[in-house]
Every structure is written in C-alpha cells, then in structure tokens.
Amino acid sequence: xxxxxxxxxxxxxxxxxxxxxxxxxxxxxxxxxxxxxxxxxxxxxxxxxxxxxxxxxxxxxxxxxxxxxxxxxxxxxxxxxxxxxxxxxxxxxxxxxxxxxxxxxxxxxxxxxxxxxxxxxxxxxxxxxxxxxxxxxxxxxxxxxxxxxxxxxxxxxxxxxxxxxxxxxxxxxxxxx
Amino acid sequence: xxxxxxxxxxxxxxxxxxxxxxxxxxxxxxxxxxxxxxxxxxxxxxxxxxxxxxxxxxxxxxxxxxxxxxxxxxxxxxxxxxxxxxxxxxxxxxxxxxxxxxxxxxxxxxxxxxxxxxxxxxxxxxxxxxxxxxxxxxxxxxxxxxxxxxxxxxxxxxxxxxxxxxxxxxxxxxxxxxxxxxxxxxxxxxxxxxxxxxxxxxxxxxxxxxxxxxxxxxxxxxxxxxxxxxxxxxxxxxxxxxxxxxxxxxxxxxxxxxxxxxxxxxxxxxxxxxxxxxxxxxxxxxxxxxxxxxxxxxxxxxxxxxxxxxxxxxxxxxxxxxxxxxxxxxxxxxxxxxxxxxxxxxxxxxxxxxxxxxxxxxxxxxxxxxxxxxxxxxxxxxxxxxxxxxxxxxxxxxxxxxxxxxxxxxxxxxxxxxxxxxxxxxxxxxxxxxxxxxxxxxxxxxxxxxxxxxxxxxxxxxxxxxxxxxxxxxxxxxxxxxxxxxxxxxxxxxxxxxxxxxx
Ligand SMILES: Cc1cc2nc3c(=O)[nH]c(=O)nc-3n(C[C@H](O)[C@H](O)[C@H](O)COP(=O)(O)OP(=O)(O)OC[C@H]3O[C@@H](n4cnc5c(N)ncnc54)[C@H](O)[C@@H]3O)c2cc1C
Ligand code: SF4
Ligand code: SF4
Ligand code: FES
Numbered sequence: 030x031x032x033x034x035x036x037x038x039x040x041x042x043x044x045x046x047x048x049x050x051x052x053x054x055x056x057x058x059x060x061x062x063x064x065x066x067x068x069x070x071x072x073x074x075x076x077x078x079x080x081x082x083x084x085x086x087x088x089x090x091x092x093x094x095x096x097x098x099x100x101x102x103x104x105x106x107x108x109x110x111x112x113x114x115x116x117x118x119x120x121x122x123x124x125x126x127x128x129x130x131x132x133x134x135x136x137x138x139x140x141x142x143x144x145x146x147x148x149x150x151x152x153x154x155x156x157x158x159x160x161x162x163x164x165x166x167x168x169x170x171x172x173x174x175x176x177x178x179x180x181x182x183x184x185x186x187x188x189x190x191x192x193x194x195x196x197x198x199x200x201x202x203x204x205x206x
Numbered sequence: 207x208x209x210x211x212x213x214x215x216x217x218x219x220x221x222x223x224x225x226x227x228x229x230x231x232x233x234x235x236x237x238x239x240x241x242x243x244x245x246x247x248x249x250x251x252x253x254x255x256x257x258x259x260x261x262x263x264x265x266x267x268x269x270x271x272x273x274x275x276x277x278x279x280x281x282x283x284x285x286x287x288x289x290x291x292x293x294x295x296x297x298x299x300x301x302x303x304x305x306x307x308x309x310x311x312x313x314x315x316x317x318x319x320x321x322x323x324x325x326x327x328x329x330x331x332x333x334x335x336x337x338x339x340x341x342x343x344x345x346x347x348x349x350x351x352x353x354x355x356x357x358x359x360x361x362x363x364x365x366x367x368x369x370x371x372x373x374x375x376x377x378x379x380x381x382x383x384x385x386x387x388x389x390x391x392x393x394x395x396x397x398x399x400x401x402x403x404x405x406x407x408x409x410x411x412x413x414x415x416x417x418x419x420x421x422x423x424x425x426x427x428x429x430x431x432x433x434x435x436x437x438x439x440x441x442x443x444x445x446x447x448x449x450x451x452x453x454x455x456x457x458x459x460x461x462x463x464x465x466x467x468x469x470x471x472x473x474x475x476x477x478x479x480x481x482x483x484x485x486x487x488x489x490x491x492x493x494x495x496x497x498x499x500x501x502x503x504x505x506x507x508x509x510x511x512x513x514x515x516x517x518x519x520x521x522x523x524x525x526x527x528x529x530x531x532x533x534x535x536x537x538x539x540x541x542x543x544x545x546x547x548x549x550x551x552x553x554x555x556x557x558x559x560x561x562x563x564x565x566x567x568x569x570x571x572x573x574x575x576x577x578x579x580x581x582x583x584x585x586x587x588x589x590x591x592x593x594x595x596x597x598x599x600x601x602x603x604x605x606x607x608x609x610x611x612x613x614x615x616x617x618x619x620x621x622x623x624x625x626x627x628x629x630x631x632x633x634x635x636x637x638x639x640x641x642x643x644x645x646x647x648x649x650x651x652x653x654x655x656x657x658x659x660x661x662x663x664x665x666x667x668x669x670x671x672x673x674x675x676x677x678x679x680x681x682x683x684x685x686x687x688x689x690x691x692x693x694x695x696x697x698x699x700x701x702x703x704x705x706x707x708x709x
Binding site for chain 1: 221222223224376377378379380381382386387388389499500502513514515518519520521522523524525526527528529530532534631669670671672673674675676
C-alpha cells in the first residue's frame with residue numbers, strides 16, 4: 030500500500046526519474062525504488078520471487094496463486110507486495126501471473142545463479158539442454174543449462190543456470206528450433 | 207521479396223505453444239471456378255487466406271486490389287459474391303461443401319434469383335429479453351436475466367458465440383472470481399457453455415438485429431429466416447470496430463487490423479504474415495505482436511507516435527524480452543508493394559507530431575498491423591434515436607445512459623465495448639449490471655438483485671477503474687453517465703420515438 034500511495038502521489042512515477050513507460054524495460058534501480066527488489070541478504074539465502082509489475086493493474090492473481098500467502102495487496106489495483114521471508118521461491122506465481130512479470134532468482138549457490146522465467150514458445154524447453162539467455166531488451170547474453178522445467182496451462186516455468194553477475198539481467202530464454 | 211503466393215500455399219499453423227486447432231472435416235468449394243479445399247468451421251475469408259488469397263475485391267473506381275481488414279464483420283472489405291449473393295461478409299460466413307465464391311469488381315449487381323425470395327420463413331418470437339451480441343458483455347447479461355427466470359434470446363451475427371474472447375490467447379488480469387488468470391478463449395468457452403446449458407436462453411447464431419421499429423419491435427435476419435420480436439427489454443452489446451489510418455498504400459492487401467490478424471491466427475490457425483510491422487503500442491498492438499511471435503512470425507518493430515508506450519508495461523516488457531523494438535515518437539509514412547505489402551516507410555516525429563525530414567527508415571515486411579484503437583458499434587442506438595454524445599475517450603459517439611446502463615430509449619440497455627471502449631473484464635461486469643437492471647425493472651426490485659448490482663457497480667467504478675491507466679476510459683464513461691432524474695429530464699426534452707416494456 031505504501032508504494033501504491035507513493036505511485037499515486039507521483040513520487041515514484043515522476044517524469045524524469047523513471048522511463049520504463051517509454052522503453053518497456055525496467056531497471057534494477059527502478060525496481061528497488063518501488064520496493065520490488067529483495068535485499069542482498071535475502072537473495073543470498075535462496076530462491077525468492079521478484080515481481081516486475083510496477084503499475085497499478087487491476088489484477089490480484091498472484092495473491093491467490095501463492096499458498097504461503099507471501100504476496101499481498103489491499104486493493105485489486107495495488108502493486109503486489111512480497112513478504113520475502115515467507116516466499117520459498119517455488120515458482121507457482123511465475124506460472125500463473127497473466128503479465129508474465131514474475132521471476133525467481135536464487136543466489137545461494139557458490140558458482141552459478143539460478144533464474145526462473147516463464148516461457149510460452151515452441152519448442153518446449155527440456156532439462157539439461159543449453160538455451161539462449163535473453164536480457165530485458167532481448168539481447169542474447171549467452172547460453173545456460175536448463176535445470177528444471179514444468180508447465181501449467183501452457184506456460185512453461187523454466188529454471189536456468191546463469192553466471193552470477195547476470196542474475197538480475199536474464200529475464201527470458203529462447204530455445205533454438 | 208514480393209509476396210505473390212499461388213493457390214497451393216498453405217498458411218495454416220500446425221503447431222502452436224498455446225492452441226490446439228481442432229479442424230473439422232475437409233470440404234471442397236469453388237473460388238472463381240477453381241475447386242479448392244478448406245476445413246469445416248473456417249470462415250470463407252479465412253479459408254481463402256489460408257490458401258494464399260490476398261486480394262478479396264477490387265476498388266470500385268480504380269480497380270485497386272483490396273485485402274480483408276477486420277475479420278469480424280464490421281468493415282465490408284471482404285464482401286464477395288457467395289452462391290450468387292453479392293456483398294456477403296465472407297469473414298463471418300462459414301465455408302461449406304460446394305459453395306461458389308467470386309470476387310466482385312466494382313459495384314455488385316442486385317440479385318434477382320428469378321423473382322423468388324430466399325427467405326423461407328418468418329416468425330414472431332416471444333421473449334422477455336432480447337440480447338443483441340454474443341460477446342462477453344452479451345453472454346454475461348443473458349446469464350443474469352435468465353438466472354431470475356426471464357426468457358432471454360441472444361442474437362449473434364457471427365456463427366460462433368464469444369465475440370472477441372475467441373481470439374484472446376493470453377491470460378487475463380483481474381481476480382479469480384472474474385475469470386482472471388484464465389486465457390481469454392477459455393473464458394469465452396466457459397461463458398458459452400453456461401449459456402448453451404441454460405433452459406431460459408435461446409441462442410440465434412448467424413442472425414443479425416438489423417433495426418428497431420415503431421411500437422418496440424426489433425427486426426432480426428437469420429440465414430433463411432426473418433424474425434420479428436417485441437421484447438420487454440433489449441440489451442445491446444454489439445462490440446466495436448477497429449479504427450483505420452490514412453497513409454499512402456493503406457488499401458494494399460497485407461494492411462490489416464490487429465484484431466483481424468488475431469482472428470486469423472488464433473481462431474482459425476492461419477498465419478497472417480511472415481514479417482510484421484505493428485502500428486500502435488496500446489494493449490492490442492502489444493498483445494497481438496507477442497501472439498504473432500508465438501505463431502511463428504517475425505515482428506520487426508512496433509511504432510508509436512506518442513513519447514510513451516500506450517499499453518501496460520508488463521505487456522510491453524513481454525515483447526521487448528524477445529527483441530521486438532518499440533519505436534516511440536515514430537509513425538508510418540507509407541506502405542508499398544504491388545499486389546501485397548512488400549514494405550513500409552516509418553518516420554520520426556517532433557513534439558507536434560510532425561514528421562522529421564531525413565529520419566525515414568524502410569522496413570521490409572508483408573504485413574502491416576493497424577492497432578490504433580476501436581470505435582464503439584452504436585448504430586442500433588443511433589437508429590433508434592437514443593440521445594448520444596461524441597466522446598473521444600470512449601472511442602466515438604455513444605449514448606447517454608444511467609448508472610444502471612439504461613439509455614434514453616426506455617427499456618433499452620447498453621454494455622461492453624459498445625458503451626465505450628474498455629476491455630473484456632469490464633464488458634462482463636457491465637453485462638451483468640445491465641442484466642440485473644432488466645431483472646429489477648421487469649420482476650420488481652429484489653433485495654438480493656439490488657445488493658449484487660450495487661456490489662458490482664462499486665467494484666467497477668471504485669476499484670477496477672481506479673487505476674491511473676484506466677483514468678481516460680473512466681472519464682469518458684463518467685461523462686455520459688447520468689442520474690435517473692437527469693435521464694427523465696433528458697427524455698422530456700428528447701421524447702423517445704420508441705420504448706420497450708410496460709411503463
Ligand atoms: C479487434 C479487437 C481486439 C481486441 N483485443 C484484445 C486483447 O488483446 N486483450 C483484451 O483484453 N481485450 C481485447 N479486446 C477487447 C475485448 O475483447 C473486448 O473489450 C470485449 O470482447 C468486448 O466485449 P463485448 O461483448 O462488448 O463485444 P464483442 O466481444 O465484440 O462481441 C460483440 C458480438 O456482438 C455481435 N453483434 C454485433 N452487432 C450485432 C447485431 N446487430 N446483431 C447481432 N449480433 C451482433 C458480434 O458478432 C459479436 O459476436 C479486443 C477487442 C477487439 C474488437
Ligand atoms: S515463488 Fe512461491 S512462495 Fe514465492 S511468492 Fe511465488 S508462489 Fe509464493
Ligand atoms: S499476477 Fe502478475 S500482473 Fe497480476 S498483479 Fe500480480 S504480478 Fe502483476
Ligand atoms: S467485414 Fe469482413 S473483413 Fe471486415
């Protein structure tokens with residue numbers, strides 16, 4: 030609710046401070062300001078949901094999606110608020126979010142980070158194959174191995190290994206036909 | 207590469223990440239004398255597009271080739287002669303074994319059929335409520351009136367129920383009890399199933415409500431049958447049509463409405479083009495671009511004349527992640543090609559939306575999608591003489607209405623895109639509100655009905671439409687919503703020519 034109020038007051042959407050509405054790309058700094066980024070300590074502990082949904086959409090599917098009640102909202106148009114201590118990074122909300130706006134990031138492993146993204150393209154991803162890692166602007170950032178993939182109502186939820194420094198960059202995959 | 211395909215090509219999509227196309231049995235029909243194949247369940251226009259037909263008619267004066275634009279029966283660009291009947295909307299005419307289809311050159315000749323009429327039958331329909339339009343608004347309205355025992359007839363000019371929901375493959379926003387999280391076509395199927403199973407509802411497909419007449423009669427035209435109906439209330443949920451743009455080459459086949467392309471690829475499983483340029487970054491432009499990518503096309507760019515993206519950020523982020531550029535402050539200058547689009551020229555604009563010379567860029571493509579908004583289909587209200595107002599925020603001329611969605615014609619109600627462009631969730635909410643208002647009027651005020659209606663109204667106006675991104679549509683609807691007392695005053699000054707039900 031706090032971030033929603035600030036949003037309405039224009040403190041967050043101030044014209045010069047944020048530009049995701051003209052680029053279609055949101056940066057980590059913008060996410061942090063909106064209160065959508067978990068603190069470093071939490072990220073280091075294990076998988077956690079990152080909700081990249083910065084606008085007042087009349088939608089609360091993620092609230093119902095989470096059985097642990099880790100996502101809350103007071104009104105349907107609020108920005109979702111994640112309780113990072115409750116969230117276990119299971120990825121259910123990744124599968125159900127209509128905006129395909131939720132990702133899971135796991136920075137607890139020593140060498141690689143794990144990023145979980147939604148995927149709705151053919152061919153279906155397969156565990157242990159190498160896929161392209163895409164940034165928020167569609168740039169190919171390298172290749173990564175799929176470690177987990179499951180599907181719900183035709184949305185695949187795919188977990189890939191990525192270099193640690195790209196954990197906040199990789200937000201999609203592409204499977205070569 | 208010019209896109210002149212022969213009639214042997216097949217643009218059908220055989221594998222898709224979201225949809226499984228259940229094609230009917232193969233049928234043979236005739237296109238300008240040639241025997242061609244289609245699948246049952248396809249419209250004639252879709253079946254022709256699938257085999258490579260781009261040109262649907264030739265313009266009246268200059269005989270320029272013209273393609274199909276809207277694919278939902280609203281624009282007339284697909285008119286052809288079907289079994290001798292000219293000006294048939296082939297996009298909402300199902301293909302059938304042996305049907306003869308021909309392109310028209312210039313104005314058609316009036317069919318004479320040896321002086322005999324095709325109309326086999328005429329019937330006077332008895333019903334309490336007539337719902338015009340079988341999209342999310344109309345279906346929700348009918349479910350509400352039927353629930354309280356009112357006999358309800360739905361007429362739908364399309365041969366399938368569901369309206370625009372049929373082609374929405376993305377999951378909808380909203381909440382669980384508003385079908386949120388389901389894909390649009392799944393919501394359409396669910397609503398249709400409920401309607402078909404309701405004993406109080408009669409559905410007339412391929413039937414158009416063509417006019418409102420003196421004494422509260424409504425004329426309906428089915429395939430081979432005419433109906434007259436004098437309902438106690440009528441709810442019009444006729445949807446909207448896609449806007450067009452003026453630019454050189456805008457009539458070339460391959461310039462298509464975004465909704466038209468969406469109909470082809472998601473309802474019929476036919477790829478509308480291989481390389482695409484989308485004009486307009488509203489939700490429709492963004493979503494259809496994403497869906498084209500899912501269907502296997504390449505979207506080269508989305509151009510947007512404003513400095514900001516029109517639709518929701520999350521929809522924009524979805525296309526950006528797969529590398530589709532969204533070029534703000536850009537517009538379409540021209541489209542070129544011989545018998546089909548071969549490319550387009552885009553140009554940057556300044557703060558006053560004037561093209562900046564020297565910034566032109568050519569983009570090769572075979573499909574230019576026009577996604578620049580919709581206009582409410584309010585023709586029946588205008589014809590009936592409802593008091594209307596031009597409201598840019600609503601998308602065009604719309605009738606004044608009360609909070610309960612009754613217009614200045616007593617007993618006539620409005621819901622969905624026809625009442626002002628919004629989206630499917632608000633269409634369902636308005637449909638139910640209009641339905642409950644009819645129940646209140648015809649069956650007397652019931653506490654349960656009033657309570658439900660107030661709850662829906664409160665949710666719609668105070669919660670759902672409270673988002674700043676819906677402020678424009680909300681302001682538009684507010685400007686044409688009047689109190690009951692104001693409506694009585696309006697009726698005093700503009701006495702209605704017609705009314706429905708007892709008053
Ligand atoms: C081309 C297009 C693309 C869209 N894309 C999206 C999208 O991607 N995402 C999203 O959330 N929303 C989208 N929308 C919006 C959403 O689908 C609509 O808001 C919603 O379907 C409106 O519902 P409705 O019932 O008012 O009208 P519709 O769904 O349009 O239904 C109207 C029905 O009425 C019938 N009809 C009309 N006139 C008559 C008559 N005189 N007699 C008999 N029948 C008649 C029509 O055949 C049609 O079946 C789109 C809308 C359009 C038009
Ligand atoms: S990842 Fe799982 S636990 Fe975390 S918010 Fe989503 S559904 Fe809840
Ligand atoms: S489900 Fe997705 S789109 Fe809806 S509010 Fe939650 S994060 Fe945003
Ligand atoms: S009326 Fe058929 S394409 Fe528009």
